[in-house]
Amino acid sequence: MENTDKSLLDAHRQGDATAFAELVRRYGNSLLGYLMRMCGNREQAEDFFQETFKRVHEKAHTLRGEQFKSWLFTIATRVAIDGLRRRRRLQVVSLTQKVDCAEGRCAIAVADASCEPSQEAVRAEQKEQVRLAIESLPDRQRATLVLAYYEQLSYKEVAEVLSCSVGTVKTQMYRALKTLSQRLPDVLE
Amino acid sequence: MKGHLTNKELIEYQFKLASDVQMKGVAEHLEGCAKCREHLEQLKRKFSALDLLREDVEVSEDLISQVIEQAGQPVQPKILSIWRTRWARAAAAVLMVGLMFLFVRLSGEGRRYEPVQKTDKVIVKKPLGPARDRPAERLLVAQANEEKAELEEEFEQPSGHGVLASAEPGPAEPGPPFAPASAIELVVLPRRDKVQLTIYNSADLTLVRERRNLTLKKGWNWLQFMWANTLIDPTSLNLEPLEKADNIDIQQLVFPARLRELGRWLIRSEVSGQVPFEITYFTSGLSWRAFYMGTLSQDEKKMYLQGYVRVGNSSGEDYEKAQTRLIVGKVHLLDEIAELARRQYPYGSPWPIAHGGRYDYSGRMAGDEISLDELNLGWSGVNGFFQEEGKLRRREIIKEGLSEYFLYTIEGTDTIADKWGKRLLSFEAEDVNVTSLYKYDEERWGNQTVRFVSFANDEDHNLGETPIPNGNVKIYSQADEPVSPSASRCGQGYLSYVGGTGIKYIPVNEEIELNLGPARLVKVEPKSMDFKTDNYMFDHKGNISGWDEIRTWQIEIANTRELPIEIEITRGFDTAYWTLQADIPYEKHDVTHARFKLNLEPRSKQEFGYTVTTYHGVREEVIP
Numbered sequence A: 001m002e003n004t005d006k007s008l009l010d011a012h013r014q015g016d017a018t019a020f021a022e023l024v025r026r027y028g029n030s031l032l033g034y035l036m037r038m039c040g041n042r043e044q045a046e047d048f049f050q051e052t053f054k055r056v057h058e059k060a061h062t063l064r065g066e067q068f069k070s071w072l073f074t075i076a077t078r079v080a081i082d083g084l085r086r087r088r089r090l091q092v093v094s095l096t097q098k099v100d101c102a103e104g105r106c107a108i109a110v111a112d113a114s115c116e117p118s119q120e121a122v123r124a125e126q127k128e129q130v131r132l133a134i135e136s137l138p139d140r141q142r143a144t145l146v147l148a149y150y151e152q153l154s155y156k157e158v159a160e161v162l163s164c165s166v167g168t169v170k171t172q173m174y175r176a177l178k179t180l181s182q183r184l185p186d187v188l189e
Numbered sequence B: 001m002k003g004h005l006t007n008k009e010l011i012e013y014q015f016k017l018a019s020d021v022q023m024k025g026v027a028e029h030l031e032g033c034a035k036c037r038e039h040l041e042q043l044k045r046k047f048s049a050l051d052l053l054r055e056d057v058e059v060s061e062d063l064i065s066q067v068i069e070q071a072g073q074p075v076q077p078k079i080l081s082i083w084r085t086r087w088a089r090a091a092a093a094v095l096m097v098g099l100m101f102l103f104v105r106l107s108g109e110g111r112r113y114e115p116v117q118k119t120d121k122v123i124v125k126k127p128l129g130p131a132r133d134r135p136a137e138r139l140l141v142a143q144a145n146e147e148k149a150e151l152e153e154e155f156e157q158p159s160g161h162g163v164l165a166s167a168e169p170g171p172a173e174p175g176p177p178f179a180p181a182s183a184i185e186l187v188v189l190p191r192r193d194k195v196q197l198t199i200y201n202s203a204d205l206t207l208v209r210e211r212r213n214l215t216l217k218k219g220w221n222w223l224q225f226m227w228a229n230t231l232i233d234p235t236s237l238n239l240e241p242l243e244k245a246d247n248i249d250i251q252q253l254v255f256p257a258r259l260r261e262l263g264r265w266l267i268r269s270e271v272s273g274q275v276p277f278e279i280t281y282f283t284s285g286l287s288w289r290a291f292y293m294g295t296l297s298q299d300e301k302k303m304y305l306q307g308y309v310r311v312g313n314s315s316g317e318d319y320e321k322a323q324t325r326l327i328v329g330k331v332h333l334l335d336e337i338a339e340l341a342r343r344q345y346p347y348g349s350p351w352p353i354a355h356g357g358r359y360d361y362s363g364r365m366a367g368d369e370i371s372l373d374e375l376n377l378g379w380s381g382v383n384g385f386f387q388e389e390g391k392l393r394r395r396e397i398i399k400e401g402l403s404e405y406f407l408y409t410i411e412g413t414d415t416i417a418d419k420w421g422k423r424l425l426s427f428e429a430e431d432v433n434v435t436s437l438y439k440y441d442e443e444r445w446g447n448q449t450v451r452f453v454s455f456a457n458d459e460d461h462n463l464g465e466t467p468i469p470n471g472n473v474k475i476y477s478q479a480d481e482p483v484s485p486s487a488s489r490c491g492q493g494y495l496s497y498v499g500g501t502g503i504k505y506i507p508v509n510e511e512i513e514l515n516l517g518p519a520r521l522v523k524v525e526p527k528s529m530d531f532k533t534d535n536y537m538f539d540h541k542g543n544i545s546g547w548d549e550i551r552t553w554q555i556e557i558a559n560t561r562e563l564p565i566e567i568e569i570t571r572g573f574d575t576a577y578w579t580l581q582a583d584i585p586y587e588k589h590d591v592t593h594a595r596f597k598l599n600l601e602p603r604s605k606q607e608f609g610y611t612v613t614t615y616h617g618v619r620e621e622v623i624p
Helices: A005-013 A017-039 A042-058 A068-090 A102-112 A117-135 A139-150 A155-162 A166-183 B007-014 B020-032 B034-053 B061-072 B086-107 B337-342 B485-489 B618-622
Strands: B120-124 B153-157 B194-200 B205-216 B219-226 B232-241 B248-254 B262-269 B273-283 B286-296 B302-313 B319-328 B397-402 B405-410 B414-416 B421-433 B435-441 B449-456 B471-478 B495-503 B511-518 B522-538 B544-559 B565-572 B578-582 B586-590 B593-600 B604-617
Touching: A005 A017, A005 A068, A017 A042, A017 A068, A017 A139, A017 B061, A042 A068, A042 B061, A068 A139, A068 A155, A117 A139, A117 A166, A117 B034, A139 A155, A139 A166, A139 B034, A155 A166, A166 B007, A166 B034, B007 B020, B007 B034, B020 B034, B194 B286, B232 B248, B232 B262, B286 B495, B302 B319, B302 B405, B302 B414, B414 B421, B449 B522, B471 B511, B495 B511, B522 B565, B522 B604, B522 B618, B544 B565, B544 B593, B544 B618, B578 B593, B593 B604, B604 B618
Parallel strands: B194 B319, B286 B471, B435 B565
Antiparallel strands: B120 B153, B194 B205, B205 B273, B219 B262, B232 B273, B248 B262, B286 B302, B302 B421, B319 B405, B319 B414, B397 B405, B435 B449, B449 B511, B471 B495, B522 B544, B544 B604, B565 B593, B578 B604, B586 B593
């Protein structure tokens, strides 16, 4: 029988190193995906990922009744929003990410395309447009959209993560979708 | 439901944002309304673009290992988190004052006045987040000023300017402690006492030397240095005690794993108390450039020349009250400092740091070597230069030769904040004799006359103290009578812009010619008056084997200026085989060119003619 999140966290509290590793592996992909969509940059997302699990480790004893997943995403959201705010304030430019422009991404996509380079190029450009559209959303709206749409959390779970009411989540979601309906590209059939 | 569904209703329906009742109503409407169904399909297609980003993201094993390893570190208990809040600190301060008052009253000493001894703050740092997330001003932990100290717990302690926290306070341990992996119980550095910048203009390189007073404890001490968001080269960091060196040993500089953009020095001290230290490192992002302003006299025979330097800072770090020194000369570097500074981890340094902390350049300098000793970087002469016998005077830039380089030291100190620039006067020379010369050379400048001003960097020209670094020069001319003699001297007469150009490094006793661009008031007009061929030669088959071409030119020069001018006209013949008959003297400039020099009176015209014969084929042999 698979260990539950709670049992793993309990084991971690008792000093079982493997329990924490299992939690990281269990939610790692989903969390990194969330953070990447939140900040649009893998390097930054990995930093946030580390910071999130660092806080999980440090605050494991504070988790009471709530679901681990919601709690994890709550921490991640705080880390991401704080980090993005700081990044905006500092205007940090990624120096290791050589290609950081839309053209560059497209160029890479073209180079990687196994077939139909022209279609791949258009697709890459559309992906970039989607990414930029999502990136342009306010932090709370973006978090709501990513959690509800990409992470498939229910609105109730999103409300738990964002520590707000379901009504607020729906409002944020609607606003995000309304904005996106004007900014998303028309995709290829 | 009346009419058609709105966008809002459709979005809410599609993403289940509406209430159950509304959802049901919309579903019923859609069943009977093809237009709304079509509209909904359009919306679905639009939002399907979101799925382009629905790709699987996989966490790398490295990242998982790092996270797990990070979790392996013991959780640091929070230290005095109550001090985070302002009210708690305020309450504590009131309590402290009250207790002190009581103590003084009870001890009976309170009636006698005693000066209050100033105490310095000791700041105990909390665990920090990743260094890269911290602002640039956190470069050194100790730079935390009082505003920023809100994140920190503060205590009052009658100590020196800063505290170097022991890894394990108490008696000296026999062996060094393990390098802490997280930012705990580390050094708090005080503000810089002095800082000296030596900026090279040929490379993006600055040597920073800063002096700070640290308070050491007997035993092992850790000192943390952060360079997040700056362009400091971590491989160049060096720390040295300026006093009590026999009792203090800088054991190692550690770059802790998993922590970025910070390094920690392990210091073994046999003494406790305040010790001045010097930290040196290279940084990128500081630069300086020279530029010049020349004002020609009305007769254009003299020039008032002012040299300036502009120091700019984009290094990410503020340097307050820094003594600034500028190096003129080319430095050969194997690495770009900016690249080193931006590396994720400083390991694998290509610059070995020699034992004792002094830099060993021998491996990286090809031919041109500079060492710190050679730079003679003394601290003397930093302060108190600006007031002499109660009179303020302009600061000077002191220049001195240095091997292949030249060192300019800006007098006094300057605060060079990040993203700021500062312009300083480097030198000024009055009555520099200059020569104005107009040149006409179609091959180089087309049919425009170009104006030049030349002078020499020597004593005869009131210059020659130092080489003149490369930079831009702008030349102005006094266009009208000055308002007053003093205004004239100060260059406050009516000025007109004559032209500008870039100059290269001018060594002492070398001449410099400034190209001020096209001169519209001096016209040169060559006219072709005649062309003929002559002296045909034939080979044994009757083919042409040689001939002469004879061209006659008339050159008209018009000087519409109010001043006499000297002009140099260069004519090219496209062959080395030519002879010339001219109305005026000429000089053979090179194998294919002849040069005429003329002097023209104000508002005058002059003409001269010449006939050039060029020899081709076997006729070339005519030329001896």
